[in-house]
Amino acid sequence: MRARSCRCINCITPPHVLKKLLDNSDARVRDAALRTLLATSRLRGERSVRSLFASAAAASSHGRRTISDCSNGTFLATATVARTEDGPAANDEAVNRAFEGLGDTRAFYSEVFDRDSLDGHGMRLNAYVHYGSEYNNAFWNGSEMVFGDGDGVLFTDFTKSIDVIAHELTHGVTEFTAGLQYHNQSGALNESMSDVFGSLVKQWVNKQTAVQADWLIGTDIFTPAIGADALRSLKEPGKAYNSPTLGRDPQPDHMSKYVNLPDNDAGDNGGVHINSGIPNKAFYLAATNIGGFAWEAPGHIWYAALLASTPSTDFQEFADTTYLKSGQLYGTHSAEQQAVLSAWKDVGIRISGVQSLAGTSTRMRRQANGNGHDEDPADVARKIEQLSAQLAMLSKEVAGLKSRGKSH
Template sequence: MTTQNHGIFCGIVPPHVLDRLAQSEDPRHHEPARSTLEHDGALRTRRRVTALQTTAAPSAGTPSDSPRRTIYDAQHRATQPGKKVHSEGEAPSKDATVNRANAGLGATFELYLKVYGRHSIDDAGLPLDATVHYGQGYNNAFWDGSQMVFGDGDGDIFLDFTIPVDVIGHELTHGVTQHTANLEYYGQSGALNESVSDVFGSLIKQYALGQTTDQADWLIGQGLLGPGIDHGVALRSMKAPGTAYDDDVLGKDPQPATMDDYVRTSRDNGGVHINSGIPNRAFYLVAGALGGHAWERAGKVWYATLTGGQLASDAQFADFARLTAATARTLYGEGDEVQAVLKAWSQVGVPTS
């Protein structure tokens, strides 16, 4: 399968958060934020230009039930991949960041293989590469179309980006989307792209911890916010979009939970990190209604919808909602699963018919 590379730069920290920090009068806040924004902008442009010139080659890996992980150290320079510091099967590193990155890649590989029968990101054994210690005080982590990159954070607003396993799973899932539905990174299709990454990022964390739906925190990036944040728990909440933070430094979490508060904006590719709260909440409601392990029935409906070949790259929320209902019907018949899906989308204001 050949996938188009649209040159999308997918970072975990939303631009509106970095914009807010960049406007701070405190140099501890604005200097790392401005540097990160400037760097992300350059990466975004570079990826767009590269995408115009190339089409991603077909996957050439050999599917295996074991991951092939390699961790590189950028040594605080903005270079990729950096110096190789850990290969698959080697003893743990003395560097905790390297070990966390390696473990997060492994946790992601394991969920996709054990639960969904998927062999790595492309389902063809793609090696999993990651670069750590990227840049100086770099406040982001991203999937660049072929590998993961992690900043160390500034130590005040953001800590090391390898700390939350759901952040690693989120970013790698952008790769899964790239190789399947390839959702356009703008407007509602872009918000679906972000939401799918939040969904599977959260499932990867829940699977690794063996959590049921009621045990999970449904937070994205819990543990990432540093000591400079007084009133914030994570980057996003799937359970209660708009409540992850309300802080003098970060501002107020702008995510809506329903279509009543849908945000129309030209910023952030049409609000992809903001309006993703709506499908996030829908998934949380489906998982909660079905109970047990969210990666099972709810997760299988979302995965089959993403990978089934029916989801258009420019799909809107209503398209995705209709397909999840149809997928639930195909997988489980006219049972609790279909009712949970229909009710969840109704609760967030997205039509399924």
């Protein structure tokens, strides 16, 4: 298991949405947004203390679930246990939704990726509902899930969206694997991984193909009073919502629109919730180009790339890794690899070394023809595979050197 490097509070509601609500004409909406922002800021300050206790939550238990009720308080230690793995269903639907959502996410990672809970070693799954008063968020704090009830005007109970639950739990998977640093491009990748696998869990539960899926995150956490579609759209970043209440979705869908923001709380740590739209769109394009169920080939490619990533992996490095992994899993020049290549190109990222690799293949064939004989296509394929493996090794070494350089 890789050392954990993420020390942050990962929230589903982007700060730019909450800040927009501070200007709302409804005092209840303004107050709820302010309390949510303040509570989240305070939680970030407590994160280093809480990490000392994370090992206790990580004890192997095959992902056994415990749901606790905060009763609108914010001190988790005083929450009351409301449902356990062996206990009956609760009378509180928020408790039951959290319980089922944790179970569905656990089952997804187990059955699709043979992963035993978030850390791969049976980490216990703890969740807390009814956190705070009209708290407009849900978050992963490094050891457990926490859900707010929403303000009741714009947002409702955050346990109502299975993709929100899976999104937050995937922050745990990322923390225990690549440990993607929560700022700038690595942080946007961190958010994108949660959106991708959050959407895949929803698709897996509903048995939807890539074409049938809505590719939206958080459709069920808005009240009927709000006209937004979702918090984010993998299919159309920048078009998840557009209203006077929430403003306009600022996510880009191409590198030419990348948003440079300050690497601090005010700048969303370099725009992690905003620029995640770019890799989100790449996954959507790859999945729909491949077709079928997105948790199959596309999901396995992205998961393998996540496992091979480092804390400082950026968009280019991750794109290169998905291309290499697609070749290793499904064959060089396979339909899956070509779909990955095309997807990243369509969002403005060209896979490193692909042109030179293709040129090598062409030269090899020309040389064979020039010598008066045709080289066995199987030999050509093997040589190309060897070149791909060498490129993968070099990319990994370069990523390691970058990581070590940034740490000094």
